[in-house]
Amino acid sequence: MEMHDAKRVSIVIEAPLEGRLTDALDEAGVTGYTIMPVTGGSGRSGKWTRDGQVGRSGMVNVICLIRPERLDGLLEAAFAVVEPHIGVVSVTDAQVLRAERF
Amino acid sequence: MEMHDAKRVSIVIEAPLEGRLTDALDEAGVTGYTIMPVTGGSGRSGKWTRDGQVGRSGMVNVICLIRPERLDGLLEAAFAVVEPHIGVVSVTDAQVLRAERF
């Protein structure tokens, strides 16, 4: 199968900021992302869990597959949103099928 | 710890096709996979969210760890299911403990 190089960016961000992050990604011309739920975690600001929570609390994981040359634009857009907040941004090398989609 | 090379394949596919994909993986001799929920996303076919949905809508993320030499078989099997549909297939290099399990 023909594969194409890509970057997989994973952004763990506070749930109340999800909309702001996806808006920023849209503006930065990111063509797609997938949002995955997070049930709990731990970090410098302590442990947390989603169990029994009623408000928009906790975190979500936004995953973007992107052409390598567009990585910097994405990171800048994402970082502007994440910077003052808790949250984690990581990047992995990946390969994708159907590169015309990205 | 002794680690072994592997490929991590992530397939984001429409929920109504989940059963067809896992059947195809089983047939292709894939020994294991993990299914993770997806709460929303965006792509060429627009934005979506799982909130309040009643039917089998939205997407799921199927993750396979596999020996590198078996990657092509898996991708072909997966691609046959995904091809006419929306969805994203990506591959990352990984290392696994307990390789005898794969």
Place this chain on the structure above:
Amino acid sequence: MEMHDAKRVSIVIEAPLEGRLTDALDEAGVTGYTIMPVTGGSGRSGKWTRDGQVGRSGMVNVICLIRPERLDGLLEAAFAVVEPHIGVVSVTDAQVLRAERF
């Protein structure tokens, strides 16, 4: 953006062991992790799904981003918990923003 090398460790473990694993990670000095839900899967011990389950069954996915030099300590701590159980440990090379957090 300045990125820093890191390892992304993904541990798929039985839900009743989640607390033991995170305790072991805390003791091993791991500074952060994110817990993601898993809705189903398949492996040597058969297929399973979370649908309709009442007890603490199924699996969860614990993700750690960690400095490369701390990988071995983490794997040893994790392995001590996972070893007698079903579950999968995989490691990917990654890069992170804001390395001071790790």
Place this chain on the structure above:
Amino acid sequence: MTDILNLATANLISPIILSFALGLFAALARSDLTIPEAVAKGMSIYLLFAIGFKGGVSIAAHGIDATLISALLAGIVLSFSLPFIAFALLRLITRLNATDAAAVAAHYGSISIVTFVAGTSVLEGAGIMAEGYLVAVAAAMEAPAILSALWLVAHGGGEGGMKPGLLREILLNGSIVLLVGAFLIGGVTGQDGFDKIAAFIDSPFQGVLCLFLLDMGLVAGRGLRQAKGVVTLNMVAFGITMPLIGSVIGLALGLLIGLSQGGIVLLMILAASASYIAVPAAMRVALPQANPAVYLTLSLGVTFPFNLTLGIPIYMALAATAAGGA
């Protein structure tokens, strides 16, 4: 005429319609109000179980009427044939390609159980009885329309079609199994069974329906916000004309097989309503090229609210006139 107007007004200010409107407003105003997927699914399971069970109990009480078989047949015929009309109409007045048109058509042959439930409660409110087995007719109408749509695509030269396993999947679809199963349980346990669980499946029913319609309003509103540019005015015209056509055919069949006035109204509602749960999922498998934004918007964003607000009172008035009861 005043009757329709009165009914329509009374209908419009009922808690269930207003709850739908609230959801619609919240989504269009981009409020972050959401109902968790699990809760929405839980409510839909509750509604299917309750409506199926009550249908079965009413059969147990009134016995199986001679018209049961003909009603089932009428439903199946409707579900098979309405997609052809819908398809022709769509090709006539919209620019949808064959695949998209067939996918939309499948939805209009199938049914919306919530519209059916809403109709049932309007009838109850008006003191009009209906045959309990129409729940079974509803279940029988869910699937045939899908086959018609696939036939239309295959013979129209489009791609897609009957995947292996799809037929079993459609027939054993969760909502069909639950509706029919609860219907049978209600039939077997009868009034005794009903009395045991009436405080669960009957008393709170209207209230759960309100919250469920709130959720449907939210989902419909979100869909409408996405659908700008995809759905044209002609498609909207279809979404209002088609239920009227369907209901008239339903009326004719209902009179033909001798249903009660209430039963006729429910058959009209089934014919007029469009699926938005079972058929969309089947279309993603069978006709992946068809654009979901089109069929979901028409079914959930246009036809569903039309039926809920104006459709049901119109069908009741038509049935009353035709059955000579008005």
Place this chain on the structure above:
Amino acid sequence: MTDILNLATANLISPIILSFALGLFAALARSDLTIPEAVAKGMSIYLLFAIGFKGGVSIAAHGIDATLISALLAGIVLSFSLPFIAFALLRLITRLNATDAAAVAAHYGSISIVTFVAGTSVLEGAGIMAEGYLVAVAAAMEAPAILSALWLVAHGGGEGGMKPGLLREILLNGSIVLLVGAFLIGGVTGQDGFDKIAAFIDSPFQGVLCLFLLDMGLVAGRGLRQAKGVVTLNMVAFGITMPLIGSVIGLALGLLIGLSQGGIVLLMILAASASYIAVPAAMRVALPQANPAVYLTLSLGVTFPFNLTLGIPIYMALAATAAGGA
């Protein structure tokens, strides 16, 4: 004898049993009907809270009977000792290794609260009263069996055992805390408290139980589909024999400590039923080598439906005969 048959028949066509059967059918037919995990958990929390609360209220009303302590002791003794019998029987008639046998045995010493609840409603339907504190006995029986199983493994040379923290985890297990907590709340607030929330915890109870059993049928059916090849005929024989043995021992103890006829039936049900929530999770921690397919299939796929359909009527008949009430 006709009594048992009548009871068994009446029992078999109750909505709760039929709902279980519907779930079982749907899963075996591979329908995509599912109940979301969160909804299933929500229903189980509701049932535990309601049954605990009602038990407490009945204590508040009738006062603490002299037999309370002896009933609690009897329950604990049953939970500790039944695993030894189960283990011996399994080693005798099946080929399970010591670890698997011990894990299964733990389930049969512990209890199934839904079976208990189903028994309570059959008794209520038959107008038979039972001691309210048997809910507390149920809670007391959840955990001891796990210790017996671990002892069996340790002394049988198997691997696994008491992990640090496991005992606390077992005793503070969510279902025990909720059941006992609700029991205490019911006891403190009494009839006044009950009147305030009866429309929630009492009236809809049977209906929620139906949907919960639908879910259990789905889960059991999915398990049975996976279990082909793992569970042998002899194991199934165990899954039917063991509850009968347990119930007879429960009967003897119930007579000994002077429970009412209804109380005896409930103690028999507790002895006869097998855990499928708390114990499986504990076994994954303590005995990871034991195969979950074996113990889940036996407990949920064999013993649970047996108790629900035939077991409860049999235990009622036995208790009636033994208590001289028939």
Place this chain on the structure above:
Amino acid sequence: MTDILNLATANLISPIILSFALGLFAALARSDLTIPEAVAKGMSIYLLFAIGFKGGVSIAAHGIDATLISALLAGIVLSFSLPFIAFALLRLITRLNATDAAAVAAHYGSISIVTFVAGTSVLEGAGIMAEGYLVAVAAAMEAPAILSALWLVAHGGGEGGMKPGLLREILLNGSIVLLVGAFLIGGVTGQDGFDKIAAFIDSPFQGVLCLFLLDMGLVAGRGLRQAKGVVTLNMVAFGITMPLIGSVIGLALGLLIGLSQGGIVLLMILAASASYIAVPAAMRVALPQANPAVYLTLSLGVTFPFNLTLGIPIYMALAATAAGGA
């Protein structure tokens, strides 16, 4: 005085308070009892819908009282001004920095709808009537406090502030939309609408509230376990003093605008209660530097239980004395 004590005691042994205590205990004892997020959200949607609807129905019945507008204004004034008092008090008696203090202050200007609901049921239990539109006052009080807090930070030299879109987000917050929407629906459909869905929104209300408070106990307990070292004794003193101050100001305003005795109590409760749903989410957006452990622990771990147990009886006694009714 005996009156307060009696009320407080009766209040303490009510099922809802005991359910909260059970949750608190379970979390502090590290039981694995949890309520799924979706179920907790579902219950909160139910409670908001029910309380809003009932408020609207009561308006439809009693007509719009001349004090409605003044009560709304009073609520808005309270919500705007209480944060200034809270901020000053915090800076005086604790070592919180300006940002943390402002974030906490925002919570105390806003309201806790569950405390309001609990107060409503205590009033109902005591046979005291209150103006139905206080639900609308509650909704009006959710947001203004956030603006005050942002002003405090901006003028105190702290970072953070009004992000674009934040105001819309706050005003169209899910709970405000649902509460106001249900209030309007209740107002439009009136007693007729209420009768249709009373078996859902009224009868089981107290029971759902119990389970919801169980969940709040669990969440509060988990928070308290995390909060060691973050929250000082002086902060706890604030968490008890501030509601007392708020309630007295609420009392004065309530007397001023001529609310009924029950209405005064509810306004006091609104003033005394602290938000733990809408405001925390807004703070994460607007004041990310503020430590959530501080404001969540104070609001949910200190002030909420204080109001629930002692606060409500105290406010009732104060109102009774002031209104000359005692």
